[in-house]
Amino acid sequence: MILEHKKGKRVDCLSSNEFSTGEEAKQFFLVAKGHLLDINNWNEVAVLPSSVFQLADSNGAPLEREAKVIWSKLTF
Numbered sequence: 001m002i003l004e005h006k007k008g009k010r011v012d013c014l015s016s017n018e019f020s021t022g023e024e025a026k027q028f029f030l031v032a033k034g035h036l037l038d039i040n041n042w043n044e045v046a047v048l049p050s051s052v053f054q055l056a057d058s059n060g061a062p063l064e065r066e067a068k069v070i071w072s073k074l075t076f
Contacts, residue, residue, distance in 0.1 A: 037066040 019025040035045055042053035055063045 034066075037069070039067050040064065 017028060019028065035042075039053050039055040043051045055065065055067055057063055
């Protein structure tokens with residue numbers, strides 16, 4: 001469920017990294033993936049004042065867990 005945006009501002013962010021080895025890239029990916037799936041703590045990563053993120057079920061009830069990836073197939 002995505003609530004209607006009522007006030008505030010939109011921020012688009014972009015970042016890139018280069019790695020010397022495939023193993024370094026894989027480890028970085030696993031850390032980034034962990035941050036993305038941990039929606040309830042996005043406000044700690046984003047460091048935006050007044051920002052709160054909460055994973056919820058289809059009825060809007062809060063969930064205290066990481067988001068689940070329904071499909072994923074990556075090869076390193």
